[in-house]
Amino acid sequence: MVIFMTAKDVGLLGLRIKELRKEKGLRQSELATTLHVSQQAVGSWETGRTVPGADTLNVLADYFNVTTDYLLGRDGKEENSTDTKDLSEIMNSIMTYNGKELNQHDKDVVEGLISAYLNNKE
Template identity: 35%
Template sequence: MFARRLAELRNSRHLTQYELADRLQFSRAQIGNYEQGTREPDFQTLIIFADFFDVSVDYLLGRTDDRMASLDSMTSDANDVVIFGGQKEQLTSKEAEFLQESLAMFRRLETKWESERT
């Protein structure tokens, strides 16, 4: 399922395998192997693809057909609680959305920094 989803997402952005590889700092062969199903991505690679295509990892893996299923659940009322210093705090929907966006940005930057170090 991952292989098909990756190819569909890449094609929906009108990118060649070479262009996607260049943007994500992979080789074209890696992208080809992922799309052919001859290579499986590790966790970090799944996150890179999910962030780039703005979809959930569950969508990439075929666990759901909803592109944002897992990410949307992060801001549902039932999950808008955080713990600071051992104290539970209820978040407003704006606060939860802000934290979700901040976390996504941090993860993208962390991925970029990691790739620059290697």
């Protein structure tokens, strides 16, 4: 099975693998040993240089107790859905960044920065 992904999707997949690995307190080498792959393979997934195959994606989902849709950045809705979320909804749903928990103040600051940026665009 071949998985076609955009650069954005590949980056999100890598970010999710890295965050889940860190939540478990694992080094790349430890995850690699568990999955029977090289540490370089895990590093390549996390940086978006490569993507795991479909079988490995299933193993990752099972290991981290998440769905493959979650790993791939899908929320179960059709890709062409017109359903959108407001920035404030998204910020309220974010719990961590790079494995570090965000408090409400952190979320407010990030939301303010994004809002200021978008309001000052051409």
